Amino acid sequence: YVGHVDESSISQAVKESRKQQTVFLIPMDKRIPKIRVRTRQAGEIVGKRVLVTIDAWDRDSRYPVGHFVRSLGELETKGAETEALLLEYDVQYRPFPxxxxxxxxxxxxxxxxxxxxxxxxxxxxxxxxxxxxxxxxxxxxxxxxxxxxxxxxxxxxxxxxxxxxxxxxxxxxxxxxxxxxxxxxxxxxxxxxxxxxxxxxxxxxxxxxxxxxxxxxxxxxxxxxxxxxxxxxxxxxxxxxxxxxxxxxxxxxxxxxxxxxxxxxxxxxxxxxxxxxxxxxxxxxxxxxxxxxxxxxxxxxxxxxxxxxxxxxxxxxxxxxxxxxxxxxxxxxxxxxxxxxxxxxxxxxxxPPKTNFEELANQLKVKKGLELRTSSSKELADSLDFCVDPVEPFFNTLVRIMATRCMMxxxxxxxxxxxxxxxxxxxxxxxxxxxxxxxxxxxxxxxxxxxxxxxxxxxxxxxxxxxxxxxxxxxxxxxxxxxxxxxxxxxxxxxxxxxxxxxxxxxxxxxxxx
Structure with missing residues (x-):
């Protein structure tokens, strides 16, 4: 997993020490909780985009335990952030063998x-x-x-x-x-x-x-x-x-x-x-x-x-x-x-199931008095054409963006x-x-x-x-x-x-x- 070290989990003394310490890594993937990592390089990886591996996750623990693999570079730098997203989305980017x-x-x-x-x-x-x-x-x-x-x-x-x-x-x-x-x-x-x-x-x-x-x-x-x-x-x-x-x-x-x-x-x-x-x-x-x-x-x-x-x-x-x-x-x-x-x-x-459109259809009806019909793609297409606001030209585009998010x-x-x-x-x-x-x-x-x-x-x-x-x-x-x-x-x-x-x-x- 790719993330960065939670600075609040490290004291100044820890940053300057080479002793093995426990730090928390905040993953880029918001679905993953903080990862507890034991490392001697705590001070060196603060402010870096880093790669870690999860080793274990005890049933009674809120956080998984992992180990530091390598640093990708400084946070918000092009090289580090680009490699991070390639790793995060499992893109095969090695040179061709x-x-x-x-x-x-x-x-x-x-x-x-x-x-x-x-x-x-x-x-x-x-x-x-x-x-x-x-x-x-x-x-x-x-x-x-x-x-x-x-x-x-x-x-x-x-x-x-x-x-x-x-x-x-x-x-x-x-x-x-x-x-x-x-x-x-x-x-x-x-x-x-x-x-x-x-x-x-x-x-x-x-x-x-x-x-x-x-x-x-x-x-x-x-x-x-x-x-x-x-x-x-x-x-x-x-x-x-x-x-x-x-x-x-x-x-x-x-x-x-x-x-x-x-x-x-x-x-x-x-x-x-x-x-x-x-x-x-x-x-x-x-x-x-x-x-x-x-x-x-x-x-x-x-x-x-x-x-x-x-x-x-x-x-x-x-x-x-x-x-x-x-x-x-x-x-x-x-x-x-x-x-x-x-x-x-x-x-x-x-x-898409009709339930996917419920929130959007309700908002259009309550706020604008517009009806979104979803029984077929033809009905949906026709009703989207009528979702217009004369004083706001962007409104129809906005509705279509929201409808896109309802799709399978x-x-x-x-x-x-x-x-x-x-x-x-x-x-x-x-x-x-x-x-x-x-x-x-x-x-x-x-x-x-x-x-x-x-x-x-x-x-x-x-x-x-x-x-x-x-x-x-x-x-x-x-x-x-x-x-x-x-x-x-x-x-x-x-x-x-x-x-x-x-x-x-x-x-x-x-x-x-x-």
């Missing part, structure tokens, strides 16, 4: 897609290098999982493609790299660093769908009508060459600029138009538009000191990407479930462990769902890729991915890792926001939320 690195391509950064289409690497891959493909991501994104294209068809419909990094080409089942990725489960994003699921050579180079270079991809391609109706779907391994890597902001500026009439910009406008229609259909079906405050901390490049805090502005291009990632995920979910009804890697979001957590599961009605993703109003679009940073997506490859007869499915018991164990681990990664990310933001505001007087309007 040699056995994992030995699984990487011997050519290293010089690896390229084979120039000849007769090469075995091209086997059963579709050549999509001539398409106007681009990626749209947050500023500074290096691990580019996804890219898109759209083009008109002679019959008036559109061909739309979502192209995902073909990580399964490089990470084979049951080798050391696969084992390490399955343990880590996900990439963890902190303010000042990224703890990768895969070695950087893959994540930010060979797998990343960077512009101007050829890359292996797994593509989902649809024929879509102008009214956003799916005519047909197709899945294929491919080779692509992205034309550009846009940030959300760059893509938005380009789409909004009427003077830009090139193929790539026109394609993005088509994607935007279709995404808006897909989103409206989801909303009509009962998908929820909830809210959580998203904060971006800008840091000084050399020291990583926080220099500014901004709330993330939502852009139409963000919804564009989101809608097509959702479409890809739902399409792949249906395909792998059809092929492997007992062992498909899926993701579900259970409907989504989870990965093996299809054979649940009845079909339990597959439903409540928040997305989708009957079936999986994660396919981020295999560089999520192990669940890598499993889905392997299952999809088998479903389209590209390659045989490894027995480990056909075993229900093994898949259940994978799901159990990645559910924990995913949750821990989210909590670690939030804790990192909280620390940096605290450092940015330290010693400053800032006046803001506040809301009592509970």
């Amino acid at each position: 040699k056995a994992v690195l030995d699984c990487l391509p011997a050519q290293g950064h010089d690896w390229i897609v084979p120039p000849s289409t007769d090469d075995p690497g091209w086997k059963d891959r579709r050549d999509l290098r001539d398409l106007q493909i681009c990626s749209i991501d947050p500023i500074g994104c290096q691990d580019i999982d996804d890219a898109l294209h759209a083009r008109p068809l002679p019959n008036g419909n559109f061909e739309v493609g979502v192209h995902i990094a073909d990580v399964s080409h490089f990470v084979k089942p049951n080798n050391a790299m696969d084992a390490e990725a399955s343990i880590r489960g996900t990439t963890v994003y902190l303010v000042d660093k990224r703890i990768d699921m895969l070695p950087m050579l893959l994540g930010t180079d060979l797998c990343s769908l960077k512009p101007y270079v050829e890359r292996y991809a797994f593509s989902a391609i649809w024929e879509i009508t102008p009214n956003a109706e799916i005519v047909k779907s197709d899945f294929t391994k491919s080779v692509i060459k992205s034309r550009e890597a846009f940030s959300y902001e760059q893509a938005q500026i380009r789409v909004d600029d009427a003077s830009q009439q090139d193929q790539l910009t026109t394609a993005m406008r088509t994607l935007l138009m279709l995404s808006q229609k897909f989103k409206q259909k989801r909303m009509d079906a009962g998908a929820l538009s909830l809210s959580s405050p998203e904060v971006r901390v800008e840091t000084e490049s050399e020291t990583s000191d926080p220099i500014d805090i901004k709330t993330k502005k939502h852009l139409a291009t963000m919804s564009l990407v989101e809608e097509f990632m959702l479409l890809a995920n739902t399409s792949v979910a249906a395909k792998i479930y059809e092929a492997f009804p007992q062992t498909a890697m899926l993701r579900r979001h259970g409907a 957590s989504a989870e990965y599961f093996c299809s054979g462990t649940q009845a079909y009605p339990e597959f439903r993703h409540y928040g997305l109003a989708s009957e079936i769902y999986t994660h396919f679009t981020s295999p560089i940073r999520r192990y669940a997506d890598l499993v889905a890729h392997r299952q999809l490859a088998a479903a389209i007869s590209y390659e045989a499915l490894d027995p480990s991915v056909r075993s229900k018991s093994k898949l259940e164990a994978v799901c159990k681990n990645i559910n924990v890792r995913h949750r821990n990664a989210q909590q670690a990310g939030r804790a990192s933001i909280e620390y940096y926001v605290g450092q940015a505001l330290k010693g400053k007087v800032v006046e803001e309007e506040g809301f009592v939320m509970k």
